[in-house]
Amino acid sequence: MIYLICGKNTYLSKKKKQELIEDYKKKGFTSEFLDKDYADVRQFLEEFRSQSLFGEKKFFVINSLWERKPLKEKFQKEIKKLQNQEIIIFENKEISSEDKLLKEIQKTGKVFQFSLSDKTEMKKIIKNDLKEENFTIDDIALDTLVEFLSSSPDRFAAELSKLKTYKFFEKKIDTQDVLKLVKPEIDLDVFRMVEAIAKRHKKTALNLINQHLQRGDSPLYLLAMINYQFRNLIIYQEGKNSPHFIDESGMSFFQIKKIQELSCFFDLKKLKQIYQKLFKIDLAVKTGKMDSLEALELLVLET
Numbered sequence: 001m002i003y004l005i006c007g008k009n010t011y012l013s014k015k016k017k018q019e020l021i022e023d024y025k026k027k028g029f030t031s032e033f034l035d036k037d038y039a040d041v042r043q044f045l046e047e048f049r050s051q052s053l054f055g056e057k058k059f060f061v062i063n064s065l066w067e068r069k070p071l072k073e074k075f076q077k078e079i080k081k082l083q084n085q086e087i088i089i090f091e092n093k094e095i096s097s098e099d100k101l102l103k104e105i106q107k108t109g110k111v112f113q114f115s116l117s118d119k120t121e122m123k124k125i126i127k128n129d130l131k132e133e134n135f136t137i138d139d140i141a142l143d144t145l146v147e148f149l150s151s152s153p154d155r156f157a158a159e160l161s162k163l164k165t166y167k168f169f170e171k172k173i174d175t176q177d178v179l180k181l182v183k184p185e186i187d188l189d190v191f192r193m194v195e196a197i198a199k200r201h202k203k204t205a206l207n208l209i210n211q212h213l214q215r216g217d218s219p220l221y222l223l224a225m226i227n228y229q230f231r232n233l234i235i236y237q238e239g240k241n242s243p244h245f246i247d248e249s250g251m252s253f254f255q256i257k258k259i260q261e262l263s264c265f266f267d268l269k270k271l272k273q274i275y276q277k278l279f280k281i282d283l284a285v286k287t288g289k290m291d292s293l294e295a296l297e298l299l300v301l302e303t
Contacts, residue, residue, distance in 0.1 A: 001086060001108075002087045002089065002105050002109035002110075003020055003109060004091070004102060004109065004111045004112070005114075006090070006094065007095075007112075007115055008094050008116050009115055009118055009153045010114075010154050011154070012114040012118055012121060012122065013090070013092070016112050017061075017090050021061070021088065024086065029058060029086065030056045032058055033060075034061070034062045035063050044074065045078060048060065058086070059086035059088065060085065062089045062090070063091075064090075064092065066095065072101060083109070094113065116150055122146050123142050126146070126156070130160070130173070133164065135164060135167070135171050135172070136172050137173040138172075138173070138175065138286060140174075140220055140282065140286050141173050143218065143220040144178045144179070145178050145182060147184075147220070147221030148224070149182070149184070159182050162182075163177060175224070175286070179231060180231075189212065191229070193208040193212070193225075194225075194229045195261075195262055196208055197226065198266065199265060209222060209296055209297075209300070213293075223282065223295060226299065230271060230274055232259050233263055233271050234275060235249055236260065237267075274303055277299070281295045281299060
């Protein structure tokens with residue numbers, strides 16, 4: 001069987017690769033990684049034909065075959081002779097559905113293509129991973145984590161490790177933990193949305209929220225981003241006079257510059273009132289007392 005694992009969602013693709021490798025090892029197979037550069041493509045093919053001196057069952061792992069054009073072409077040409085081999089091909093990128101080799105593998109093998117939009121699968125796997133170590137994560141915290149990192153899947157493993165270390169004894173991860181420890185990938189529209197809320201430009205804020213919703217961002221994500229930005233505003237107001245503020249805050253220079261621009265619209269007392277309101281809204285959504293979209297609109301209209 002030939003497996004092809006590919007796609008931009010490297011968190012899911014690496015998980016699938018590891019899952020297949022572990023399955024083979026449980027069945028008594030030994031692994032052989034064919035990652036070296038082969039000056040002679042015939043030598044590459046000989047790797048599949050070689051047998052262990054002790055008759056061990058082998059499975060082969062090939063990384064980045066698409067980056068090695070001569071090997072890919074030879075593999076494609078000889079694929080019918082290789083169908084009885086156990087092969088995992090891993091590509092750290094998306095592959096066109098029209099690619100000839102992908103089509104050949106689909107005929108007799110299996111193709112797993114993971115996209116950045118596989119958020120449902122992401123949540124399922126993260127929840128299962130945490131459960132294996134006796135951790136739980138509430139739904140809003142999980143949604144927030146996935147939305148924060150969906151465009152940077154390589155960060156998931158490190159961020160989950162950070163959260164698990166932080167909640168090692170309690171074993172329960174909530175939204176505030178994610179907001180405190182995980183830095184989201186922020187686009188300028190999020191700053192514009194928070195700026196509109198800060199300036200009490202309610203119509204503009206609602207229009208920007210609607211634009212985010214139309215492009216597929218979830219209300220929970222937007223609530224989390226607003227929460228995150230107001231938390232940073234409080235951190236800035238409380239620590240801006242410290243000579244070590246930039247290092248201590250953990251924020252980038254760009255973030256500090258934008259936060260500095262927004263801070264003139266609030267004093268610390270007002271910021272803490274808004275953050276308290278955000279906490280209550282988050283709790284109401286979490287307990288099912290309020291719909292997340294309704295909560296967004298309420299926040300804009302009452303801030």
